[in-house]
Amino acid sequence: MRPRRVVSAVPAVLLVAGCQGGHGDGAPAGGTTAAPAVSAEASAQVLDAYVRRYNKAVTAGDTTAWRALGADAIDATAEAALRRGGGRPPRLGAISLRNPVMYVPRLRGLPRWFAVSALERRGRAERPIFAVFAEETARSGWRLASQVYFTGRPPRIATDAQGYAEAVDPGSAASATAPAALPAAHAAYLDRGDEHALHAGAADREWRQAEARQEKQLRAHGVIVSGRSAPTGYPIYALRTTDGGAIVTYSLRRTTTYTAAGSGDVTAVPADVRAYLHGRTGHRVTATWVWRAVAYLPVRGAASVLIEDLDLASARVS
Structure with a gap:
């Protein structure tokens, strides 16, 4: 139809x-x-x-x-x-x-x-x-x-005889990697540059480069930066593609802590964090961002991040 x-x-x-x-x-x-x-x-x-x-x-x-x-x-x-x-x-x-x-x-x-x-x-x-x-x-x-x-065109989404798309179970093992595993794989790239299970997108690479520059700049202000990424636990949405793979929508969370060493100044944190805190400062600032991503999961081989975005979710001073 x-x-x-x-x-x-x-x-x-x-x-x-x-x-x-x-x-x-x-x-x-x-x-x-x-x-x-x-x-x-x-x-x-x-x-x-x-x-x-x-x-x-x-x-x-x-x-x-x-x-x-x-x-x-x-x-x-x-x-x-x-x-x-x-x-x-x-x-x-x-x-x-x-x-x-x-x-x-x-x-x-x-x-x-x-x-x-x-x-x-x-x-x-x-x-x-x-x-x-x-x-x-x-x-x-x-x-x-x-x-x-997004820019460009993602792989075509498959439909049945009536034109309905086919949902893919996030825990499905039809591909080399289950859709449910993608948030953790994405987190592994953000934390360690690990691309065994997922090929990062351009935004991921730019973010890692920017974070490395930021860490270097903040060290000059006496601020130590540490971060960890993890799945959010929110639902994962996956649709079958015409080649048997899947388009997968998922999210992950990145938490970064900025700690002043000695006379360090934690006011030198990212602009969105400063705006969230409205001038409040302290010895340590912890900020959390949430990533939204869409990846292509082929039948064989590693998934590839197609498009993604991130926004600040929270920040606190201690």
Whole structure:
């Protein structure tokens, strides 16, 4: 069956899903039989509601709308953004989403989720995004679980005869590495440069280089830097690709401690950490960032990070 176009407030929605079945907006996915995570109409409503809430948050400074946007890794950094902004969401222009393409899997029960690629327009600028929306419980509503900006085209996502995408069990051993192992593999690269199980992306390499420069600069200020990366424990979302591999969306957490040695000055920490602390200082500052990443996991060989982003989640002084 051909993909279905849906008329909604989000223009030109292309749903990679069949025309029959699917849950209505807010209807729980019960039982043990796999069913489409969301209907065509409901998926368009999810995107429309997200755009409305986001625009209300960033143009009107609505903190309630801001807090209602995200789940998982997005939610983990939402409060930090408010704190850095003096209690207001980031002051950004309104967005619209053009030509969204939905990747809707068949799932058993809750949580439900689906992925979407689209062009995000802000003013005259457009950027491609890849996002996952999730409904964790029957009462939680649909929220943005992950969003990253990308360049180029990821491997093609496979669909069944009705046009639905195929969800991959995070614990599946169909590939050399299970999707569930990718956050730890990514953390191993950030900590040690280990690429045995995962080929890092350009942003990872730039981050490691920048962190090495920062550590050198901070040592000159009498500050010792130590850090550790680890999986967040948030859900991992994986979809089958046409070559039998998978596109995997996951997250990880990086915690860095800045300790003043002798007359060291811990005010010389990254700008986003200083903004979060609003001038507070002490002997030690501990900051945590959350990474959102999308990787390609082939049938054979190591996974490759395709796109990623990170935001500050918290900071504290001791």
